[in-house]
Amino acid sequence: MKYSIFSLARAALSGHKTxxxxxxxxxxxxxxxxxxxxxxxxxxxxxxxxxxEYGIKNVAVLEKGWIGSGNAGRNTTxxxxxxxxxxxxxxxxxxxxxxxxxxxxxxxxxxVSQRGVLNLYHSDAQRDAYARRGNTMRINGxxxxxxxxxxxxxxxxxxxxxxxxxxxxxxLLQRRGGTARHDAVVWGYxxxxxxxxVDIIQNCEVTGFTRDANGKVTGVETSRGKIGAGKVGMAVxxxxxxxxxxxGLRLPIESHVLQAFVSxxxxxxxxxxxxxxAGHFYVSQSDKGGLVxxxxxxxxxxxxQRGNLPVMEDVxxxxxxxxxxxxxxxxxxxxxxxxxxxxxxxxxxDKSPVDGLYLNAxxxxxxxxxxxxxxxxxxxxxxRDETHKEAARFxxxxxxxxxxxxxxxxxxxxxxx
Amino acid sequence: xxxxxxxxxxxxxxxxxxxxxAKPVRPAADAGEDAVYDYVYLRDNIAGVMSENWYxxxxxxxxxxxxxxxxTHEISAVEPAAGAGAAKVGA
Numbered sequence: 042m043k044y045s046i047f048s049l050a051r052a053a054l055s056g057h058k059t060x061x062x063x064x065x066x067x068x069x070x071x072x073x074x075x076x077x078x079x080x081x082x083x084x085x086x087x088x089x090x091x092x093x094e095y096g097i098k099n100v101a102v103l104e105k106g107w108i109g110s111g112n113a114g115r116n117t118t119x120x121x122x123x124x125x126x127x128x129x130x131x132x133x134x135x136x137x138x139x140x141x142x143x144x145x146x147x148x149x150x151x152x153v154s155q156r157g158v159l160n161l162y163h164s165d166a167q168r169d170a171y172a173r174r175g176n177t178m179r180i181n182g183x184x185x186x187x188x189x190x191x192x193x194x195x196x197x198x199x200x201x202x203x204x205x206x207x208x209x210x211x212x213l214l215q216r217r218g219g220t221a222r223h224d225a226v227v228w229g230y231x232x233x234x235x236x237x238x239v240d241i242i243q244n245c246e247v248t249g250f251t252r253d254a255n256g257k258v259t260g261v262e263t264s265r266g267k268i269g270a271g272k273v274g275m276a277v278x279x280x281x282x283x284x285x286x287x288x289g290l291r292l293p294i295e296s297h298v299l300q301a302f303v304s305x306x307x308x309x310x311x312x313x314x315x316x317x318x319a320g321h322f323y324v325s326q327s328d329k330g331g332l333v334x335x336x337x338x339x340x341x342x343x344x345x346q347r348g349n350l351p352v353m354e355d356v357x358x359x360x361x362x363x364x365x366x367x368x369x370x371x372x373x374x375x376x377x378x379x380x381x382x383x384x385x386x387x388x389x390x391d392k393s394p395v396d397g398l399y400l401n402a403x404x405x406x407x408x409x410x411x412x413x414x415x416x417x418x419x420x421x422x423x424x425r426d427e428t429h430k431e432a433a434r435f436x437x438x439x440x441x442x443x444x445x446x447x448x449x450x451x452x453x454x455x456x457x458x
Numbered sequence: 459x460x461x462x463x464x465x466x467x468x469x470x471x472x473x474x475x476x477x478x479x480a481k482p483v484r485p486a487a488d489a490g491e492d493a494v495y496d497y498v499y500l501r502d503n504i505a506g507v508m509s510e511n512w513y514x515x516x517x518x519x520x521x522x523x524x525x526x527x528x529x530t531h532e533i534s535a536v537e538p539a540a541g542a543g544a545a546k547v548g549a
Contacts, residue, residue: 282503293499295478296528341476342528344505349459349531351472384499440499441491453498456476 044148063149064231067240072269073101075423076261078247078284080104081113082223083276083401083408085230085241086416087423089147092237094417095424100239101270103263105246109227112278115346115378116409117301117333119314119325121158121218122183125174128434128446129387130181135431136414137183137217143413149229151221152328157313158218159188159196161363163207167319171213178215186214196312201363207319209363219313220325226412250288250398258288258397274399274423276415279344279379281402288395292402293384293440295455298377299338299406300348302356304370306330322359331373334360338380338406340456348377380406385445386458390419391428391437399423400437405458459531464538465518473516480509480523480539505529511539 042048042061052059075091077084080102091097104110120140122133143151162168168187175185189211190202202209231241242265249262250273260269277284279296306329316323321336336356339348353375361368383389383403388411393400401419404411418429428436439445440453451457462468479501485493502508505528512522521539526532 282501283505291500291502293501295501295503296505341526342478342503342508342510343531344529345531347531349471351470354472441495454478456478 044150063228064235064241067101067242069101069103069242069245069263069265069268070240072260073240074099074271076100076268076270076273077102078261078273078275079111079277079280080108080231080241080243081111081276081278082109082226082230082412083278083404083415083419084274085227085234086412087274087276087401087419088239088241089230089234089237090416090420091424092234092239093146095420097424098238100234101268102234102239102241103245103247103261103268104241104243105264107243108231108241109224112378112380112408113223113227113412115301115376116223117323117325117335118220118223118409119158119218119323120153120221120410121215121314122410123158123160123174123178123185123213123215123218124448125177126446126448129448130177130183132414132418132431132435133410134181134183135417136411139413139417140221141217143221143226143229147229147233149225149232151225151229153219153221155217155219157214157216158316159212159214159313160316160318161193161200161212162210163204163319164210168210175213184215184217186216188212188214197315199310199364199366201365204362207317207362223409230416247284247287250395252395256396258395270397272397272399272423274401274419276401276419278381278402278404278408281381281400285393285400285402288393288398290393290395292389292400293453294389294403295342295382296344297338297340297380297382297456298343298345298348299335299380300352300356300375300377301333301335302353302372303327303374304332304334304367305373307332307370317359317363320359320362321355322363324360324364332367332370338382338456339377343377344379346377346379380404382455382458384440384453384455385447386449386451386455387446388415388435389437390415390422390432390435392422392426393437459533461512461514461522461524461533462536463514463517463520463522464536465520466514469514469517473514474522475513475515477511477513479504480511507534
């Protein structure tokens with residue numbers, strides 16, 4: 042079905058009782074040209090790009106729970122392309138451009154809202170580093186503005202500008218950054234992919250791979266039976282190591298828990314996204330009025346999808362330090378998701394050493410903004426058996442060759458990225 | 459999550475920092491590139507019971523070997539880590 046102002050008006054006249062399912066809940070067939078493991082944003086986007094850009098429509102997306110039940114439903118919905126290193130800069134801008142046309146592409150309202158992403162700086166050295174990052178972005182055709190304190194006082198007058206340890210001197214602003222509605226992104230890709238014939242199969246957990254005599258992957262074993270596949274792509278975020286292990290692979294990845302928080306709804310306060318990196322705190326405000334915020338990962342390996350109190354305290358202290366008045370706001374919800382933390386903080390989109398198995402992993406805590414870009418470059422890799430030019434550096438062997446992309450400069454210690 | 463330090467008793471998580479899986483062992487100087495690559499970058503990333511190195515920076519400053527379930531956060535054993543930690547208790 043096609044969504045438009047006319048379909049909305051028609052449905053309104055009939056009391057909204059005529060809406061049909063957004064996408065088709067399929068049962069598995071015996072065989073597909075491509076099977077994607079993981080029905081999150083990345084997996085569904087990959088399926089849609091395979092069908093729409095690369096003409097491969099005999100595709101299944103397998104999801105062990107319900108679509109969007111993993112990190113696609115657990116993130117803080119921020120989109121941006123303010124990266125400084127070659128490899129990241131081009132890729133995230135590709136993704137940003139796809140966000141800007143996503144709703145037209147998918148015929149689905151993903152509530153993409155480009156209301157700006159601002160990173161605060163607190164010292165001359167940090168300002169210089171942000172000026173350099175902003176210049177890198179602008180050289181690459183990405184918007185960036187370095188704001189001084191006077192500009193911030195107009196934009197965010199309630200900040201604790203005279204904080205003793207982290208006085209706010211200014212910030213780096215990307216106006217094209219912002220937020221999108223995470224569930225709508227999942228449903229939008231599911232809707233558009235389903236319309237093109239992609240089978241979206243829920244409650245279908247992959248339990249193993251079937252291989253031929255040469256070791257090539259020929260399909261997957263699942264909780265709903267064996268499914269044959271010409272090629273298999275995995276986009277399973279925090280479960281990457283577990284799924285890869287079924288094919289005998291060890292990855293340069295640790296799974297860590299990241300928590301996020303939502304406050305009770307308040308009147309409009311935060312105009313865009315604001316990050317206080319020095320204090321491990323970032324925040325935006327949802328359309329419903331809740332402050333959506335978070336900070337660092339907990340810092341230990343976890344598959345539990347829940348965190349612990351010290352980080353919750355640390356995040357709230359960060360919020361109080363930079364916006365003292367939010368101490369009056371009550372916390373409404375808190376949750377955790379499992380991040381596939383790679384050893385350099387950068388994703389891996391590459392063929393795996395196992396023939397027929399393709400990797401899309403290592404997104405750390407930055408996977409949401411990458412959703413459309415990840416779908417496009419992963420579909421390109423699977424369809425053409427060659428790397429998309431904007432993902433050329435996201436190679437699995439970069440850890441062996443030394444060509445790591447360490448945006449934070451922390452080394453091979455995932456809990457520090 | 460609370461960790462019962464063998465030297466300090468039960469303490470809150472905020473006193474500790476995490477290093478990671480206790481299994482990788484630094485290869486010998488002449489072990490070759492593959493062994494170093496494996497040690498520095500590859501991880502089992504276990505979903506289940508895992509042996510880990512933690513540092514009690516907010517207490518006795520000893521390194522500890524903690525046996526913990528990454529699916530539930532349940533801690534089943536805490537011992538002094540080999541080296542400086544173990545030397546303290548004469549282990």
